[in-house]
Amino acid sequence: MIRLEHLRFGYSGGDDVLRLDEFALDPESNVLVVGPSGCGKTTLLHLIAGLLLPTSGSVVVDGQDLSALSPPARDRFRGRRIGIVLQQFHLLPTLTAMQNLLVAQSIAGLAVDRAAAHVMLTALGVDDRVDAYPHQLSVGQQQRVAIARALVNRPRLLLADEPTSNLDDEACASVADLLLTATRQHAVSLVIATHDTRLKTKIPRQLALPRRPVAVAA
């Protein structure tokens, strides 16, 4: 599902922020990206999502080398094949739960399919709140809607960035279970970037990023 080779990423003029020689993830499998703060977990996630491009090396997702795509094609690829859950589970505040899913379909260039969106909201257990606005939803409900939105286009890969930070143990377990159940149900691979050690019990496979890579002597 994901294949990373000789991956280097750094901002122009600076040292590499991230180095990763080799990593591969099979379809329908999960991995936890762990490491201390500032080690490049979020950067790695953005590279896999095509929001950033590597300085060198390649990112191949679902058989597609992301660097080979034009920027619009990369955006479209992300919209259709990759679901993303952010730390704040950010929903668009001016849209209802249902509309948050519909806008994801529309933006990815897919037909707006209200029934499919409803199925996904039902799967996440928030089908009774379809017409509620984000501020009318509890935090737990917002998380469920955000996960439903990330999955509504039937992506092959779900990326989650620190989904459980700031959550108590119970909520943390619940979110982790939601993510795992939902991805299993829909045959989606799951990558979670986190420093939350509580998740280690849920997802055995881990990709540990070292603290800032050392500059290579010339």
Add this chain to the structure above:
Amino acid sequence: MNLFQLAWSYLRARPLGTLLNVLLLALGVGTIGFVLIVNGQIGESLNRDAQGIDLVVGAKGSPIQLMLAGIFHLDVPTGNIPLKSAQELAKNPLIRRVVPLSIADSFRGFWIVGTTPEYIDLYHGTLASGRVWNDRMQAVFGATVAAHTKLGVGDRFVGSHGLAEGGPVHGDSVYTVVGVLKPTGTVLDRLVLVNTESVWFVHEGNITDPEEKEVIEAERQVTVLLVQYATPLAAVTLPRKINAETNMQAASPAYETARLFKMIGVGADVIRAFGGVVLATAALSLFIALYHALNERAYDIAVLRTLGARPASIALMLLLEALILAVLGGVLGLLLAHGLAAVLAWWMVRQESIPINAWAFSGEELWLLVPSLFTALLAALLPSWRAAQANISATLARRA
């Protein structure tokens, strides 16, 4: 849930800001539109009244006054001219037709005009009821006069000297209404028409002494002559000839109307400029709103990008917000312009001035949406561009 609906959802989420921007745009468009509508309507109205009249001839004085009095009946005449000079002029081979007007009296604020039936033909007037006069002291009412005075065929009335109501009344000279004209949309609607002899009769009285009658008839006058040329060449020589060689004055309606418009045009320009200033304010307000939205919504925009939105779509979303405001503001502005024109029309009818049709919509008015759209586009350009350039990864990382 397309970009348009998304843009609309953001506008709906901040109703006060949206309302302010729509109102500012509407005010700008409305002000400019008002000037255009009123200018257009007055121009059309004046053109209809001046149709077929190549030259106005009357007593010496201000040519604009002569035209205002002789054609539009909006001013008092410059004076009278001897009937003899008028008859002489009519013999000129360069002239096809002369319609004499004698203007002295009024009835309830409407001018009583002594003339010939040719005057009615000039405006293609037709009778709604009754007939044209065949003797003195018979009157034909224009449509507006009939509607205002609620008089009709068979009713009798007396004129008063001058235009002011309550002026000296010619009590012993009673007119009878013999006909009422259909509305023509011209000055004819606002006139009481009689034959020229009636005006003389009212002012001379019934003279029986033949010697005195001869003297008075020799001194008879008319007020204005409306002249139609026999050939366009007449325009070159005739006005100059009249102005130089007679004690009469000739004014060209086309030229004098243009001059008049140039004068009131300054006022119109001021109002238009005010509209422009309001539009500039609208542009600034819109720009601030969109720029603010850019910061406020940085994370929303980043989320949209993670959902697969390309930068162009994000820019388009902000542009659409501006365009929705522009169309709403533009349409509201058009309604406002017509509303203001309606108020002015109501006031002008009360003043018995030129009638304007405030609710005449024309396709050309859609051009008024252009300044509104242009304003919105201008305001949205930079925010849209910035939104498209935003570093999504950095925005997401900051919050994480």
